[in-house]
Amino acid sequence: MIPADFSHLLEEPNFGVLGTVRPDNTVQVNPMWFEFDGASLRFTHTTQRAKFRNLRHNPSMSLVVFDPEAPHRYIELRGRLTEAIADPTGAFYVRLGKRYGNAGQQAPADSDVRVILVMNIDKVITH
Amino acid sequence: MIPADFSHLLEEPNFGVLGTVRPDNTVQVNPMWFEFDGASLRFTHTTQRAKFRNLRHNPSMSLVVFDPEAPHRYIELRGRLTEAIADPTGAFYVRLGKRYGNAGQQAPADSDVRVILVMNIDKVITH
Numbered sequence: 529m530i531p532a533d534f535s536h537l538l539e540e541p542n543f544g545v546l547g548t549v550r551p552d553n554t555v556q557v558n559p560m561w562f563e564f565d566g567a568s569l570r571f572t573h574t575t576q577r578a579k580f581r582n583l584r585h586n587p588s589m590s591l592v593v594f595d596p597e598a599p600h601r602y603i604e605l606r607g608r609l610t611e612a613i614a615d616p617t618g619a620f621y622v623r624l625g626k627r628y629g630n631a632g633q634q635a636p637a638d639s640d641v642r643v644i645l646v647m648n649i650d651k652v653i654t655h
Numbered sequence: 656m657i658p659a660d661f662s663h664l665l666e667e668p669n670f671g672v673l674g675t676v677r678p679d680n681t682v683q684v685n686p687m688w689f690e691f692d693g694a695s696l697r698f699t700h701t702t703q704r705a706k707f708r709n710l711r712h713n714p715s716m717s718l719v720v721f722d723p724e725a726p727h728r729y730i731e732l733r734g735r736l737t738e739a740i741a742d743p744t745g746a747f748y749v750r751l752g753k754r755y756g757n758a759g760q761q762a763p764a765d766s767d768v769r770v771i772l773v774m775n776i777d778k779v780i781t782h
Contacts, residue, residue: 547683547684549676549681553713554715555717556733557673557717557731559719559727586680588682590681590683591684592672592686594672599670608681
Protein backbone atom coordinates (compact mmCIF):
# COMPACT_ATOMS: atom_id res chain seq x y z
CA MET A 529 0.00 0.00 0.00
CA ILE A 530 2.88 2.41 0.83
CA PRO A 531 5.56 2.57 -1.90
CA ALA A 532 8.83 1.23 -0.47
CA ASP A 533 10.79 4.40 -1.21
CA PHE A 534 8.31 6.49 0.80
CA SER A 535 7.76 4.22 3.83
CA HIS A 536 10.66 5.83 5.73
CA LEU A 537 8.64 9.07 5.87
CA LEU A 538 6.06 7.27 8.03
CA GLU A 539 8.56 5.30 10.09
CA GLU A 540 10.74 8.25 11.07
CA PRO A 541 9.37 10.72 13.63
CA ASN A 542 8.40 13.36 11.07
CA PHE A 543 5.57 15.71 11.86
CA GLY A 544 2.54 15.26 9.62
CA VAL A 545 0.07 17.95 8.64
CA LEU A 546 -3.53 16.83 9.07
CA GLY A 547 -6.48 18.40 7.28
CA THR A 548 -10.06 18.27 8.57
CA VAL A 549 -13.26 20.09 7.60
CA ARG A 550 -15.09 22.36 10.02
CA PRO A 551 -18.87 22.24 10.44
CA ASP A 552 -19.10 25.44 8.31
CA ASN A 553 -17.24 23.61 5.47
CA THR A 554 -14.03 25.60 5.85
CA VAL A 555 -10.75 23.71 6.11
CA GLN A 556 -8.43 23.29 9.10
CA VAL A 557 -4.81 22.10 8.99
CA ASN A 558 -2.54 21.27 11.94
CA PRO A 559 0.87 19.69 12.45
CA MET A 560 0.42 16.37 14.25
CA TRP A 561 2.38 13.57 15.80
CA PHE A 562 1.30 10.23 14.33
CA GLU A 563 2.00 6.50 14.38
CA PHE A 564 1.51 4.18 11.40
CA ASP A 565 1.07 0.43 11.95
CA GLY A 566 1.11 -0.56 8.27
CA ALA A 567 -2.64 -0.16 7.87
CA SER A 568 -3.99 2.72 10.00
CA LEU A 569 -2.74 6.04 11.30
CA ARG A 570 -3.15 6.96 14.94
CA PHE A 571 -3.08 10.42 16.51
CA THR A 572 -3.43 11.65 20.06
CA HIS A 573 -6.11 14.26 20.59
CA THR A 574 -8.75 15.38 23.09
CA THR A 575 -12.53 15.46 23.00
CA GLN A 576 -12.43 19.19 23.90
CA ARG A 577 -10.82 20.60 20.79
CA ALA A 578 -12.00 21.84 17.41
CA LYS A 579 -10.62 18.94 15.39
CA PHE A 580 -12.68 16.47 17.39
CA ARG A 581 -15.83 18.49 16.76
CA ASN A 582 -14.90 18.70 13.06
CA LEU A 583 -14.51 14.93 12.83
CA ARG A 584 -17.82 14.19 14.53
CA HIS A 585 -19.46 16.30 11.84
CA ASN A 586 -17.32 15.11 8.88
CA PRO A 587 -14.96 12.13 9.29
CA SER A 588 -12.73 13.08 6.32
CA MET A 589 -9.01 13.25 7.18
CA SER A 590 -5.96 13.73 5.00
CA LEU A 591 -2.34 13.70 6.15
CA VAL A 592 0.74 15.02 4.35
CA VAL A 593 4.23 14.02 5.43
CA PHE A 594 7.19 15.46 3.61
CA ASP A 595 10.89 14.76 3.86
CA PRO A 596 12.41 17.66 5.83
CA GLU A 597 15.61 17.21 3.80
CA ALA A 598 13.80 17.18 0.43
CA PRO A 599 10.35 18.73 0.92
CA HIS A 600 9.32 18.28 -2.72
CA ARG A 601 9.12 14.54 -1.88
CA TYR A 602 5.95 13.80 0.02
CA ILE A 603 3.21 11.33 0.72
CA GLU A 604 -0.46 12.18 1.12
CA LEU A 605 -2.73 9.70 2.88
CA ARG A 606 -6.48 10.16 2.48
CA GLY A 607 -9.11 8.47 4.58
CA ARG A 608 -11.48 8.98 7.43
CA LEU A 609 -11.87 8.57 11.16
CA THR A 610 -12.95 5.05 12.00
CA GLU A 611 -12.65 5.11 15.78
CA ALA A 612 -11.86 7.38 18.74
CA ILE A 613 -10.50 5.30 21.61
CA ALA A 614 -10.40 6.74 25.13
CA ASP A 615 -6.85 7.11 26.47
CA PRO A 616 -7.63 8.16 30.07
CA THR A 617 -4.10 7.60 31.37
CA GLY A 618 -2.46 9.37 28.40
CA ALA A 619 -0.47 6.20 27.64
CA PHE A 620 -0.65 6.71 23.88
CA TYR A 621 0.39 10.35 24.26
CA VAL A 622 3.44 9.16 26.20
CA ARG A 623 4.23 6.59 23.49
CA LEU A 624 4.09 9.25 20.78
CA GLY A 625 6.13 11.68 22.85
CA LYS A 626 8.86 9.06 23.14
CA ARG A 627 8.65 8.32 19.41
CA TYR A 628 9.22 12.03 18.79
CA GLY A 629 12.35 12.16 20.89
CA ASN A 630 11.27 12.94 24.44
CA ALA A 631 12.59 9.93 26.38
CA GLY A 632 11.16 11.24 29.66
CA GLN A 633 7.69 12.03 28.28
CA GLN A 634 5.07 12.32 31.04
CA ALA A 635 1.30 11.93 30.68
CA PRO A 636 -0.35 15.26 29.83
CA ALA A 637 -2.50 17.24 32.27
CA ASP A 638 -5.57 16.65 30.08
CA SER A 639 -5.25 12.83 30.05
CA ASP A 640 -8.84 12.43 31.30
CA VAL A 641 -10.17 13.71 27.96
CA ARG A 642 -7.43 12.21 25.73
CA VAL A 643 -8.47 10.02 22.80
CA ILE A 644 -6.64 8.04 20.14
CA LEU A 645 -7.95 8.98 16.70
CA VAL A 646 -7.77 6.00 14.33
CA MET A 647 -7.75 6.88 10.63
CA ASN A 648 -8.13 4.30 7.87
CA ILE A 649 -6.42 4.91 4.54
CA ASP A 650 -8.49 4.98 1.36
CA LYS A 651 -5.89 6.41 -1.00
CA VAL A 652 -2.15 7.04 -1.08
CA ILE A 653 -0.59 9.72 -3.26
CA THR A 654 3.19 10.11 -3.55
CA HIS A 655 5.16 12.76 -5.30
CA MET B 656 -1.04 40.68 11.91
CA ILE B 657 1.84 38.18 12.00
CA PRO B 658 3.55 37.91 15.42
CA ALA B 659 7.16 39.11 15.08
CA ASP B 660 8.66 35.87 16.34
CA PHE B 661 6.84 33.87 13.65
CA SER B 662 7.35 36.12 10.63
CA HIS B 663 10.62 34.38 9.70
CA LEU B 664 8.61 31.24 8.93
CA LEU B 665 6.91 33.12 6.09
CA GLU B 666 10.00 34.99 4.92
CA GLU B 667 12.26 31.94 4.64
CA PRO B 668 11.63 29.51 1.78
CA ASN B 669 9.82 26.93 3.89
CA PHE B 670 7.26 24.70 2.23
CA GLY B 671 3.72 25.28 3.43
CA VAL B 672 0.96 22.70 3.59
CA LEU B 673 -2.28 23.94 2.07
CA GLY B 674 -5.70 22.51 2.85
CA THR B 675 -8.69 22.78 0.52
CA VAL B 676 -12.11 21.09 0.44
CA ARG B 677 -13.19 18.85 -2.44
CA PRO B 678 -16.64 19.13 -4.00
CA ASP B 679 -17.65 15.97 -2.07
CA ASN B 680 -16.68 17.73 1.22
CA THR B 681 -13.59 15.62 1.83
CA VAL B 682 -10.33 17.38 2.62
CA GLN B 683 -7.18 17.69 0.49
CA VAL B 684 -3.73 18.74 1.73
CA ASN B 685 -0.63 19.46 -0.37
CA PRO B 686 2.83 20.90 0.20
CA MET B 687 3.09 24.22 -1.63
CA TRP B 688 5.55 26.94 -2.47
CA PHE B 689 4.19 30.32 -1.38
CA GLU B 690 5.03 34.01 -1.20
CA PHE B 691 3.73 36.37 1.49
CA ASP B 692 3.63 40.12 0.87
CA GLY B 693 2.58 41.14 4.38
CA ALA B 694 -1.13 40.89 3.59
CA SER B 695 -1.85 38.07 1.13
CA LEU B 696 -0.41 34.69 0.27
CA ARG B 697 0.29 33.76 -3.34
CA PHE B 698 0.71 30.29 -4.83
CA THR B 699 1.41 29.04 -8.34
CA HIS B 700 -1.09 26.52 -9.67
CA THR B 701 -2.86 25.51 -12.87
CA THR B 702 -6.48 25.56 -13.94
CA GLN B 703 -6.26 21.83 -14.78
CA ARG B 704 -5.74 20.38 -11.36
CA ALA B 705 -7.95 19.21 -8.52
CA LYS B 706 -7.15 22.05 -6.16
CA PHE B 707 -8.38 24.60 -8.67
CA ARG B 708 -11.66 22.71 -9.05
CA ASN B 709 -11.92 22.50 -5.25
CA LEU B 710 -11.47 26.25 -4.89
CA ARG B 711 -14.08 27.09 -7.52
CA HIS B 712 -16.53 25.06 -5.47
CA ASN B 713 -15.37 26.19 -2.00
CA PRO B 714 -12.88 29.09 -1.64
CA SER B 715 -11.73 28.08 1.87
CA MET B 716 -7.94 27.75 2.20
CA SER B 717 -5.72 27.17 5.20
CA LEU B 718 -1.92 27.05 5.25
CA VAL B 719 0.40 25.64 7.90
CA VAL B 720 4.08 26.48 7.96
CA PHE B 721 6.29 24.94 10.60
CA ASP B 722 9.90 25.49 11.50
CA PRO B 723 11.84 22.51 10.10
CA GLU B 724 14.28 22.84 13.01
CA ALA B 725 11.51 22.97 15.64
CA PRO B 726 8.33 21.57 14.10
CA HIS B 727 6.24 22.08 17.24
CA ARG B 728 6.45 25.81 16.43
CA TYR B 729 4.06 26.66 13.63
CA ILE B 730 1.77 29.24 12.13
CA GLU B 731 -1.63 28.53 10.60
CA LEU B 732 -3.15 31.10 8.25
CA ARG B 733 -6.85 30.78 7.47
CA GLY B 734 -8.63 32.56 4.67
CA ARG B 735 -10.03 32.14 1.21
CA LEU B 736 -9.24 32.53 -2.44
CA THR B 737 -9.85 36.08 -3.56
CA GLU B 738 -8.41 35.98 -7.05
CA ALA B 739 -6.82 33.65 -9.63
CA ILE B 740 -4.57 35.66 -11.94
CA ALA B 741 -3.44 34.19 -15.26
CA ASP B 742 0.35 33.67 -15.44
CA PRO B 743 0.68 32.61 -19.12
CA THR B 744 4.46 33.04 -19.24
CA GLY B 745 5.02 31.23 -15.93
CA ALA B 746 6.80 34.31 -14.57
CA PHE B 747 5.44 33.84 -11.06
CA TYR B 748 6.40 30.16 -11.11
CA VAL B 749 9.95 31.22 -12.01
CA ARG B 750 9.97 33.77 -9.17
CA LEU B 751 8.88 31.15 -6.66
CA GLY B 752 11.38 28.61 -8.03
CA LYS B 753 14.16 31.12 -7.42
CA ARG B 754 12.83 31.89 -3.94
CA TYR B 755 13.03 28.16 -3.19
CA GLY B 756 16.66 27.90 -4.23
CA ASN B 757 16.69 27.12 -7.95
CA ALA B 758 18.66 30.08 -9.35
CA GLY B 759 18.26 28.80 -12.93
CA GLN B 760 14.50 28.15 -12.68
CA GLN B 761 12.86 27.95 -16.12
CA ALA B 762 9.19 28.49 -16.94
CA PRO B 763 7.20 25.24 -16.65
CA ALA B 764 5.84 23.33 -19.66
CA ASP B 765 2.28 24.07 -18.53
CA SER B 766 2.72 27.85 -18.38
CA ASP B 767 -0.28 28.40 -20.68
CA VAL B 768 -2.63 27.19 -17.91
CA ARG B 769 -0.66 28.61 -14.95
CA VAL B 770 -2.46 30.85 -12.47
CA ILE B 771 -1.47 32.78 -9.37
CA LEU B 772 -3.82 31.92 -6.50
CA VAL B 773 -4.25 34.90 -4.17
CA MET B 774 -5.41 34.06 -0.64
CA ASN B 775 -6.53 36.66 1.86
CA ILE B 776 -5.96 36.02 5.56
CA ASP B 777 -8.90 36.04 7.95
CA LYS B 778 -7.21 34.54 10.98
CA VAL B 779 -3.71 33.75 12.21
CA ILE B 780 -2.99 31.03 14.75
CA THR B 781 0.48 30.49 16.20
CA HIS B 782 1.69 27.76 18.45
